[in-house]
Each structure stands twice: as structure tokens, then as C-alpha cells.
Amino acid sequence: MAIKRYQALVLWKGGRCMQIRLGQVIAVLTALAVLFMYRGTLDSVDFFFQDKFMQHESTTDNRVVIVGIDDESIQNVGKWPWNRSVHAQLIDMLAQGCPAVIAFDVTFPVPSDDPEDDMELIDAMKRAGNVVMSRYGTFEASAKQGTLEALELSEPFPELKAAAAGLGHINTIPDEDQVVRKSLHTFNYKGQLIESFSWGIYKMFKKHIGQQVNPKELPLDGFNRYHIPYAGGPGQFEAVPYSSVINGDVPPDYFRDRIVLVGPYTVGLKDDYPTPLDYKTKMYGVEIHANIIQALLERNFKQELDWKWNAAILVFTASAVYYLFRKTHPGISFIVLVAMIAGLIFGGKYLYGKGVIISMGYLISFLIISYIVVIGFNYMKELLERRRVTDIFGRYVAPQVVSQILESGEEGLRLGGTRRELTVLFVDIRGFTPLSEQAEPEEIVEILNEYLDLTATCIFRYDGTLDKFIGDATMAIFNAPLLLEDHPMKAVQAAWAMKEGAVALEKKLMERFGRSVKFGIGIHTGPAVFGNIGSKTRMDYTAIGDTVNTAARLESNSKPGQIILSETVYETVKERITAVPLGEIKVKGKEQGIRIYELEGLT
Numbered sequence: 001m002a003i004k005r006y007q008a009l010v011l012w013k014g015g016r017c018m019q020i021r022l023g024q025v026i027a028v029l030t031a032l033a034v035l036f037m038y039r040g041t042l043d044s045v046d047f048f049f050q051d052k053f054m055q056h057e058s059t060t061d062n063r064v065v066i067v068g069i070d071d072e073s074i075q076n077v078g079k080w081p082w083n084r085s086v087h088a089q090l091i092d093m094l095a096q097g098c099p100a101v102i103a104f105d106v107t108f109p110v111p112s113d114d115p116e117d118d119m120e121l122i123d124a125m126k127r128a129g130n131v132v133m134s135r136y137g138t139f140e141a142s143a144k145q146g147t148l149e150a151l152e153l154s155e156p157f158p159e160l161k162a163a164a165a166g167l168g169h170i171n172t173i174p175d176e177d178q179v180v181r182k183s184l185h186t187f188n189y190k191g192q193l194i195e196s197f198s199w200g201i202y203k204m205f206k207k208h209i210g211q212q213v214n215p216k217e218l219p220l221d222g223f224n225r226y227h228i229p230y231a232g233g234p235g236q237f238e239a240v241p242y243s244s245v246i247n248g249d250v251p252p253d254y255f256r257d258r259i260v261l262v263g264p265y266t267v268g269l270k271d272d273y274p275t276p277l278d279y280k281t282k283m284y285g286v287e288i289h290a291n292i293i294q295a296l297l298e299r300n301f302k303q304e305l306d307w308k309w310n311a312a313i314l315v316f317t318a319s320a321v322y323y324l325f326r327k328t329h330p331g332i333s334f335i336v337l338v339a340m341i342a343g344l345i346f347g348g349k350y351l352y353g354k355g356v357i358i359s360m361g362y363l364i365s366f367l368i369i370s371y372i373v374v375i376g377f378n379y380m381k382e383l384l385e386r387r388r389v390t391d392i393f394g395r396y397v398a399p400q401v402v403s404q405i406l407e408s409g410e411e412g413l414r415l416g417g418t419r420r421e422l423t424v425l426f427v428d429i430r431g432f433t434p435l436s437e438q439a440e441p442e443e444i445v446e447i448l449n450e451y452l453d454l455t456a457t458c459i460f461r462y463d464g465t466l467d468k469f470i471g472d473a474t475m476a477i478f479n480a481p482l483l484l485e486d487h488p489m490k491a492v493q494a495a496w497a498m499k500e501g502a503v504a505l506e507k508k509l510m511e512r513f514g515r516s517v518k519f520g521i522g523i524h525t526g527p528a529v530f531g532n533i534g535s536k537t538r539m540d541y542t543a544i545g546d547t548v549n550t551a552a553r554l555e556s557n558s559k560p561g562q563i564i565l566s567e568t569v570y571e572t573v574k575e576r577i578t579a580v581p582l583g584e585i586k587v588k589g590k591e592q593g594i595r596i597y598e599l600e601g602l603t
Contacts, residue, residue, distance in 0.1 A: 022326050022377055029373060030318040033366045034311045037359060044177055046361030051179070051276035053345050053360065054352040060232040061294040063205075065258050066239035066286055067094075068265025069106070073243035080269065084108070084117035088124035089246050094260055095128040097252030100208040103132040103201045105170060105263030105271075105286045108156045118159070125163040132166040132204060134197050137187055139171075147224055148187040153194065166204050168197030170285065172273070173225065180273045180283075182225035183292045185218060198292040205259055205297070219303040227302040227357065230291045233277040237290045239265060259293060261286050302357050310359040317363055318370070325374040337371045417531040422480055423491040423569065424524055424548050425464070426555035427455050427498060428473040431517040438513055448472060450505060451517075458497040462490040467542050473555070477543045480530040488525045488572040495521045495563045496602055522554025524566040546589075553587035554596065563599040570597045577602055 036042050067090070074080055087104070094102050111118050125131040137150030155161055169187065174180050187194050199215070206213050218226050242262070244250045263286030264271040272282035295301070320340070325333045341364050348360040429451055436444045455474040459466050463484055467475040476494070479487035498519055506516045526547035533542050550566065558564045570579060578601040584593035 022374065023322060025373060025377055026318055026322045026370065029366070029370060030315060033314055033318075033362060037307050037311055037314065037362050042362055042365060043175070045365050046359050047175060047177065047179065047181065047276075049345075049348075049361040049364060050357065051181075053349055054357070055230055055276040057233050057236060057277060058231045060237045060290075061297055062238060063100075063258055063297065064237060064290045064293055065255065065260055066237055066265065066290060067242050067245055067260055067262045068239045068284075068286070069242050069263065069269065070239075070265040071268070072241045074266065074268075076241075076243040076247070083114070084112050084121040086246065088117075088120040090242065090262065091121075091124040091128050091131060093245055093248070093252055094255055095124075095252075097255040098257065099130070099255040099260045100257050101130055101132060101201050101204045101259045102128060103134075103168075103197065103259070103261050103289075105134055105197070105261060105289060107134055107136065107154060107170075108160055109154050111157050111159075118157075122159055122163045125160070125165075128165075130165050130204060130208070131163075132168060132197070132200050133160065133164040134170045135167055135194070136169050136171050137189055137194060139187075147193075148184070150187055150189040150194070153189045166200040168200030169194050170197045170289075172285075172288070173223065174273065178274060179279065180275055180288055181228060182221070183228050185215070185220055185224045185226060187224065196292075198289050198296065201259060201261075201289070202293055202296040205293075208257070217299070217301065219301050221304065227304065228288070228292055229295050229300050229302055230275060230277050231294050232287070232291060233275070234281050234283045234287065237287055261289055261293075263289070300355075302352065302355055304357045305359070307359070310362065313358065314363060314366055317366060321367065321370045321374070325371060330375055330378075333371060333374070337367060340367055417529055417533075418480070419527060419529050420480060421526065422528045422530065422543055422547060423478040423487045424528065424543065424551035425459070425476045425478070425491045425495060425521065426473060426523075426552050427476075427495070427519050427521045428555055428558075429517050430520045430560035431515065432472045435509070435513060435515050435517055438515065447509065447517075451502075451519075454501045454505065455498055455519075458494045458501060461497060462494040464490065464494055468540065475542075475548075475552075477528075477530065480543060481541075488523075488569045489576060491523050491525075492563075492565065492569065492573050492577060492599065493602065495523060496599065499561065499563060518560035519563075520555055520558035520560060521563040522551050522556070522558055522566075523564070523569050524551040524554055525568045525572065526550065549589060550587065550594065553589070554594075557585055557587070557596075565597045565599055567595040567597070575603075 069080065077086060087106075091102060108121075133156045135153060135155030137148075138152040138154070139148055139150055155167065156164060161167065169184070171184050171187070172180050173182065173184050175182075183196060183198060185196055185199060199213075203213050220226055240250050240254075263284065265284055265286065267282075271285040273285065273288065274280070275283045275288065277283075317340075324336050324340075328336065344360055344363050344367070348358050351358055429448075432448075435447070439447065451472070452469055452474060455476075456466050459474075459476040462478075464476045464478045465480060467477050469475075476491070478484055478491045478494075484490060498521065502519050506518065510516045524547055526545075528543045528545035528547040530543040531541070533544060534540055554564045554566060564582070565573075565579060570577075577599060579597040579599050582596045582598055584595050586593050
């Protein structure tokens with residue numbers, strides 16, 4: 001039985017045959033992936049791959065230096081927060097070195113208890129003329145895309161605000177995993193556009209060197225954010241302790257023409273966040289500003305590819321998956337999968353270097369899931385094919401024979417016309433025609449089914465193959481399609497089991513109709529051809545040849561309840577049976593007679 005392989009699962013439901021093709025499965029999977037991409041369902045996975053393979057440390061810009069409010073400074077200066085006069089002293093010390101910008105990542109929303117200290121800070125800022133102060137807004141828990149609107153704005157107290165050369169917000173909007181990947185460029189507050197702290201510093205630095213800025217070059221997303229390409233991880237940017245500057249340990253000239261960021265540089269001040277470079281070791285807020293400023297200085301902008309283009313890449317990937325995975329061995333498919341993932345990673349990193357961010361996470365996840373689905377689909381296809389073969393071929397052979405066929409595959413079958421020595425058994429019901437004249441058609445069918453079920457059960461029990469039912473007769477072959485040791489004895493055992501099993505049926509019919517029926521059985525061993533015999537449109541799995549004809553002639557010569565063996569069968573099994581020689585008979589189609597024996601029992 002040749003099995004043609006289709007790329008489809010065939011299911012039966014409500015009596016209808018439904019084919020689920022691999023292409024349809026991949027199409028549904030692609031549609032779901034595109035939907036998830038549009039809705040951002042798997043953004044966390046996408047972030048992971050972007051962080052892992054796109055973000056990497058590089059050389060930090062020495063034009064940016066951090067003056068850190070660190071543990072050493074707190075130990076030397078005193079408990080935080082410090083007196084405003086200390087900050088005034090820092091600004092004066094820095095101003096002597098003529099830095100390009102002095103920026104405080106520290107807020108002063110209200111005056112202190114000592115107005116004189118506040119005035120010292122205000123005057124120092126005025127003298128320096130390049131101090132940028134920070135502020136931050138408060139937003140709703142959820143916001144729609146577009147320019148965000150702040151509910152409240154915390155900024156330096158009025159006199160200090162007036163003395164500042166620039167102001168910028170220090171708000172950040174982490175992603176759902178709390179990792180800071182983007183910088184919020186602007187938001188609105190009561191009709192006023194509030195620019196970011198980093199952008200304000202960048203503008204002032206550009207002004208210091210006599211250049212202009214163009215905010216339109218920023219690749220902003222739906223929330224006015226842009227990607228941060230981190231150059232330095234925690235501790236990578238040059239940093240000096242706050243106390244070392246005010247004590248004179250670091251000379252003012254050290255800061256000439258540089259951007260000086262002043263901010264918390266200790267865990268105790270709780271201004272640290274996880275970043276793509278390191279989820280566990282958090283980065284101080286002032287370091288994040290340093291990374292943003294470096295990206296602005298280097299014009300290192302990354303544009304996220306629109307989801308439609310990502311979807312187009314995904315559809316192309318789906319087509320490749322279908323053509324590469326559907327007929328390939330799982331081992332080779334796995335190698336192809338690894339190669340495609342490596343290609344996506346390399347391509348993603350290359351494009352990232354060119355300023356384009358693709359949804360690598362969605363594409364790689366789709367590849368992995370598609371591979372698993374294809375493997376599962378092929379497994380289910382094979383499983384259903386096995387069930388189909390079991391269901392169809394199991395009507396002809398014993399279940400264990402079906403299992404061997406499925407395990408051996410086409411090599412074990414070798415169908416299409418194979419010559420082999422077979423043992424053929426024919427069994428017919430004697431007395432069935434007179435009985436059918438007395439019983440109703442429905443009863444006849446019931447009786448016939450019981451007898452045929454008995455013959456089939458006995459054939460299967462001894463590993464035979466049920467070839468066909470011919471009216472009230474049954475034909476069985478042994479030693480096909482799979483090789484069967486001692487097949488003549490198996491056929492004899494099956495015949496004797498039929499005779500013994502028929503006793504109960506005979507008694508039942510005698511009680512019901514007053515008439516009994518018996519089996520007549522003929523068995524012969526010899527060469528025959530078995531396989532798919534017929535036309536292209538209609539074929540049967542059967543055996544043909546003189547051996548088959550001889551077995552049929554022996555059955556037709558048997559009396560009710562008699563089992564006739566040919567001499568060939570008898571010589572093979574005579575040591576294990578009790579049989580009576582019946583002499584030689586002449587059968588139709590043969591010139592020479594055949595010596596036959598009647599089976600009387602098994603020893």
C-alpha cells in the first residue's frame with residue numbers, strides 16, 4: 001500500500017473531511033505575529049533582544065564629566081542635603097575653569113531656612129552665567145500618544161529660576177520592565193513646552209562653541225521620546241567627587257570647555273535605574289544624562305523602523321519558514337533555524353549601526369515558534385497518517401501486524417507485486433442458503449456478521465491478513481505483507497480456532513431456527529504474488545496465483561465442519577497436529593491430483 005505524503009493534516013468532523021495545510025497554519029501564525037507587533041504584545045521580548053545584541057559599551061566622550069555627590073563627599077561635607085552655600089562654592093570653583101556648561105541634576109523647589117545661603121547660590125549662578133537647573137513634571141498614570149501634558153511642575157523657587165541660564169526636565173519614562181531605554185524630549189505644562197534637561201545642556205554647549213541645534217533631527221516616537229544608544233555603563237563616564245572640587249584637589253582648569261554634570265552618585269540617594277547595558281547593576285540618573293548628551297553631541301540617533309515595515313520583514317520571514325522548514329529533516333531545519341537567527345542578529349546589529357532599529361525580538365520569536373509549530377505539525381501529520389493506516393489496514397490484518405508495518409514503513413511493506421511463499425486459507429459457511437430461506441433479511445445479516453467476525457478474529461489472533469469477504473466466505477493469507485515464521489502452522493491454528501468458536505454459534509442457531517450451519521475450510525501453501533492488484537482508480541490488496549486457486553478448490557471440497565489441508569501444509573505441520581489422510585482428489589484446473597488430509601486436532 002503506497003502512502004503519498006501531503007503537507008496537510010486530515011481531520012474528520014461531522015462526517016466531513018477537513019484538510020489543514022501547513023501554509024494555512026503559517027499564515028495564521030503570521031497574522032497573529034503581525035497583530036502582536038501592532039499592539040506591542042511582545043515588546044518585552046523585543047527589548048531583550050535589542051538590549052542583548054544592539055546595545056554595547058563604547059568609548060565615552062571626555063567632553064562630559066560628572067561631579068558626583070558620592071559617599072566620600074557626604075562623609076567629608078556632611079549629611080545630605082547640604083547647605084546652599086556649599087553649592088555656591090562649587091559653582092564658583094568650577095566657573096574659574098570656564099566650563100561650557102554647569103548642570104545640576106538636583107532640584108531646589110523651595111527656599112531654604114537661611115535666605116543668605118539662598119542668595120549665595122543665586123549670586124554664584126549669576127556670576128557663572130552657564131548654570132542649567134532641573135525640574136520635573138507629574139503626569140497621569142496612563143497617557144495617550146502625543147505630547148504629554150503635565151498635571152504639576154516642580155521647578156526651582158522663583159529667584160533661583162530667574163538666575164539660571166537654562167532649565168530642563170529630568171523626567172524619564174521607563175518601559176514596562178522599568179528599564180530606561182528612551183529620553184523624553186518635551187512635554188506640555190499649561191501651554192508651555194518643557195524641554196528635557198539633556199537637551200537644554202546640549203543647546204547651551206552648542207551655543208558655547210558657536211553652533212545651532214535642530215530639534216527636528218531627533219527621531220521621536222509617539223510620546224516625543226527618542227532612543228538612548230548607551231556608550232558607557234555604570235561607572236564608565238569620568239567622575240570626580242564633589243568634595244574634591246570644593247577642597248581644591250581638582251584644579252578648575254580641569255573643567256575647561258567641558259560639560260559638568262552635578263548629581264547624586266550614591267545608592268543612598270535613590271537616583272538609580274536599570275539600563276539596557278545592565279539590568280542588575282543600576283545606573284545613576286546623572287550617568288544616564290551623560291549618555292543622552294553624548295548621543296546628542298555625536299548625532300548618534302536611532303530610528304525605530306515603522307511596524308508596517310517590520311511586518312513586511314516578518315511576512316518575508318514567514319515565506320522563508322514555509323519553504324525551508326516544510327520538507328526538511330528536523331535536524332537540518334534546526335541548523336537552518338540557527339543560521340536564520342544568526343542572520344537576523346547580524347543584520348539587526350548592522351542596521352543599528354546605521355541608525356535603524358528593527359523588531360528583532362518579534363522576528364526571532366516568530367522563527368522559533370514557527371519551527372516548533374512545523375515540527376509539531378509534521379508530527380501530528382505523521383500521527384494522523386499512522387492512525388489512518390491503522391484504521392484502514394487494521395481491518396485486514398492483526399493490530400500487531402499493523403504496528404510492524406508502521407514501524408518498518410514502506411521498506412517493510414514492499415508492495416505493488418511481491419512473489420513469496422504464502423499460506424492461503426479459505427473458509428465458507430455450509431448450510432447458509434437453506435437457513436437464509438427461513439430467517440428475515442435482518443436476521444441473516446446478523447448471523448452472517450457473527451460468523452464473519454469470528455473468522456476475522458481467529459485470523460488476526462494468529463497474525464494472518466484478512467484478504468476479503470466473498471459473500472459468506474472469507475479469504476486469508478499468512479506471511480504477507482510482513483514475513484511470518486511458521487505461517488502454515490499459524491493458518492492451521494486459525495482454522496482450528498474457527499472450528500472451536502463455531503460450536504457456540506451452531507448451538508445458538510439450532511435453538512433459534514432449528515437448523516445449524518458449519519464451516520468448511522481449505523488450506524494450502526505455495527508461491528503467490530501479493531500486493532496492490534487492480535487499476536489506478538480501483539485496487540485491492542490481495543494475493544493471486546495457483547496457490548490461491550488451489551486453496552479455494554480445497555475449501556469447496558470440504559464437508560460441513562471439515563478442515564482440509566494440502567499435502568504441502570501437512571508435511572510442514574504433521575508433527576504438531578492430528579490428521580487423517582483422505583487420499584487424492586482431482587480439482588478443477590489441475591491435471592494431477594492433490595493429496596489431502598483432514599485436520600482432527602492440535603497436539
